Amino acid sequence: MRNISDIIEHHLKSIITESPNGLIEIQRSELADLFQCVPSQINYVINTRFTVQKGYIVESKRGGGGYIRIRKVQIVSKARLQELLTEELIGEAITQSVGNAIVERLLEEGLVNLREATLMKIATSRSVLTVDTELRDRLRANILKQMIAAILLK
Template identity: 75%
Template sequence: MRNISDIIEQHLKRILQESPNGLVEIQRSELADMFQCVPSQINYVINTRFTIEKGYVVESKRGGGGYIRIRKAQITSKSRLQELLTEELIGSSITQGAAYAIIDRLHEEGIINSREAALMKTATSRTVLNLETPLRDRLRANLLKHMIASILIR
């Protein structure tokens, strides 16, 4: 049986997919009522499952009439994608979880295949990069940037 976070995530993704403008706007309290959970559960799902690394842009407005707006980030060109990934998302250091989210997004977008995704995950895993954390995260960022550059050139 799936947990409530998985169910909420799938619900939001389905609404997003069916949306003609690629956008979903929800109210946290209404969604919490729908799934009979606390609003913080909705926050958790949005903060962990709808991140920029995973290809989503989230905006929110708190207070009366507040909302959460989620949209799928569009890839306009390979050069813009490379710039976004290497400069804005990866930077000089990246955790394994964030790296895997980027790799999964590249796979979902059809930019890399399953085998390439598996190889990239292996090369950037903490078991392969068996170093102290700050150095490991810097090396992972450097490897990931160069792999993405090589892929986007083809």
């Protein structure tokens, strides 16, 4: 059985998918009431499941009349995606969790299949890159950049 975070994530993604412009505006308290959970659970889901690396932009306003806007970033071109992923999100070094989030984004966008995504995650995992942390994060960034370039060139 799925946990409440998975259910909330699925609900929000389905609303975003149905939205003509890929944008939703929600009330944290209303969503918490709907799922009978505390508002901090909604915050957790939004902060961990709707990140830039996963292809979302989140804006929020707290207080009375506050809201949370979640927008699915649309891919304009493969060249722009490669630039965004390699320069802006990966940079010189990247952690395993952020790297995995980027691979998941590629999978969601249909740019890699499940097998390719699994291989990318394995090749950049800390169990394979068995060197000190700083070097490992730099190696992971270089490997991911090259993989993404190869994928987007096909």
